[in-house]
Amino acid sequence: MAILPVGIIMNGVTGRMGTNQHLVRSIVAIRQAGGVPLPNGDFLMPDPILVGRNEQKVRSLAETYDIARWSTDLDACLANPSDIIYFDAQTTQHRAESIRAAIAAGKHIYCEKPSAATLDDAIDLARRAKAAGVRNGVVQDKLFLPGMLKLKRLVESGFFGRILSVRGEFGYWVFEGDWQPAQRPSWNYRKEEGGGIIVDMLCHWRYVLDNLFAPVRAVMCLGATHIPERVDEHGRRYAVTADDAAYATFELEGGIIAQMNSSWCVRVYRDDLFVLQVDGTHGSAVAGLRDCRIQPRVATPRPLWNPDLPNPIDFRAGWQMMPDNETFDNAFRVQWELFLRHVAGEGPFRWNLLEGAKGVQLAELGLRSWQERRWIDIPPLNG
Known part of the structure; x- marks a missing residue:
């Protein structure tokens, strides 16, 4: 040795x-x-x-x-x-x-x-x-998070049948910096310094969607600057010039539709800071950073729309927690x-760097989609 x-x-x-x-x-x-x-x-x-x-x-x-x-x-x-x-x-x-x-x-x-x-x-x-x-x-x-590894296991086993859609919610409230210090550096909110949540998060969503489900083929994205002014690390007020929220829809190969919301201006009412739901013909799953819950077709309840009565179904109770079955490291x-x-x-x-370039490509096309207010197809990259 x-x-x-x-x-x-x-x-x-x-x-x-x-x-x-x-x-x-x-x-x-x-x-x-x-x-x-x-x-x-x-x-x-x-x-x-x-x-x-x-x-x-x-x-x-x-x-x-x-x-x-x-x-x-x-x-x-x-x-x-x-x-x-x-x-x-x-x-x-x-x-x-x-x-x-x-x-x-x-x-x-x-x-x-x-x-x-x-x-x-x-x-x-x-x-x-x-x-x-x-x-x-x-x-x-994110490909190596326990929750995403469990999702990958489900995909490879055929659990979902034909995957129909993917819905992701990411984000949390980043304090403005006046009465509580911000959890993120101020450059994140300055476009001129490379900030913006579209540039940051669409790079993540590219490799998550490509590697877990299917290649991304088109994007439609709407950005927003919800908080126009923040306070930096030195207590100085500054104008926010970058987007702090992004609402994106992606078309994947094979017809899968993915919707990913990313925001630093949202208060969390979900199980984790990032939650991804996958729905298929044979079953569904909801994964966070570490946990993953599933509901197969045979265990799916039969809801009926009747707003005049309290809903009798405890929807959360009908999901089963996936076991770890292995030790997960950082x-x-x-x-x-x-x-x-x-x-x-x-x-x-x-x-590799070419895979990383695909994330940059999606971020650029997401910004262009926002600017032009339309769907944009994603061309192949040749390294």
């Missing part, structure tokens, strides 16, 4: 998602567990160097989680041949330039989504990585381990 160090340049992990999901619950957790096991008995041990523009933040983060290496000089990090992976969790507008530099330096690429601020940049990154022969991947974390960590094995030549990784 050998411990094989894997040098990883981690850029932009001082943000909430980068710190909590990618650093603490993924890389630090993998290191504490002794590394990523390989079939031959060896272990891949992540050896990260944290990179950021703010020296105080990046140094403090490294000290807090016992990371020996940190830097504010990305070029110097890219010049180190021992660091073979470049990971990017910066704000979207800074991502493409840094990834291009990392590809030119021969690094394998793993990044957050959206992979770029524009489709042209996203496709360019995919082509550059392919030409350079570097392995590459984009975070598509979704980000699972995908990190898959990518590390992929870099080591142990297994495929199909969620």
Whole structure:
């Protein structure tokens, strides 16, 4: 048995998602567990160097989680041949330039989504990585959530029969920042800084729908800016220039209709922050982040419309909770381990930069649909 160090340049992990999901619950957790096991008995041990523009933040983060290496000089990090992976969790507008530099330096690429601020940049990154022969991947974390994995199990078993429709509700109330601090950074609400829920969430819905059900073929999207003014991290009021809610309908291959509501201006009255209902001829399912409930055709009640009497049916009681049947780990960590094995030549990784570009494409077409107030077909992408 050998411990094989894997040098990883981690850029932009001082943000909430980068710190909590990618650093603490993924890389630090993998290191504490002794590394990523390989079939031959060896272990891949992540050896990260944290990179950021703010020296105080990046140094403090490294000290807090016992990371020996940190830097504010990305070029110097890219010049180190021992660091073979470049990971990017910066704000979207800074991502493409840094990834291009990392590809030119021969690094394998793993990044957050959206992979770029524009489709042209996203496709360019995919082509550059392919030409350079570097392995590459984009975070598509929701595919590895327990609730989505249970849905996938149902689809593959034929539980639904012919799938008719998919309905998703995502979001929660993000405080305006005046009387309670906002749970999301202020740049999320500035279009000029890459903000907007359409850019953020339609990238997610592309890979969820494509991978669980069928490829997305067309989109109709309506965006909205429900809260026109917010208060930033320094207590300053600012005008919201990006959309904070999106109401989208998708046509999938095979005639499946998907409706996905995404909002940072909705108070939660559902079982989870994200709930996805799938209806088919033989059964239905409702999945959250971790749980999934099912109702087969033979257990479906017979409702009758009569608003003059209290409804006698307890609709929620007629759903059965799916068992776990396996141990589920953190979704980000699972995908990190898959990518590390992929870099080591142990297994495929199909969620590459071209797949990430599909999410950027859907976001751009969603914004165009909103602007033009019409359905838009989705052309194939060639990397």
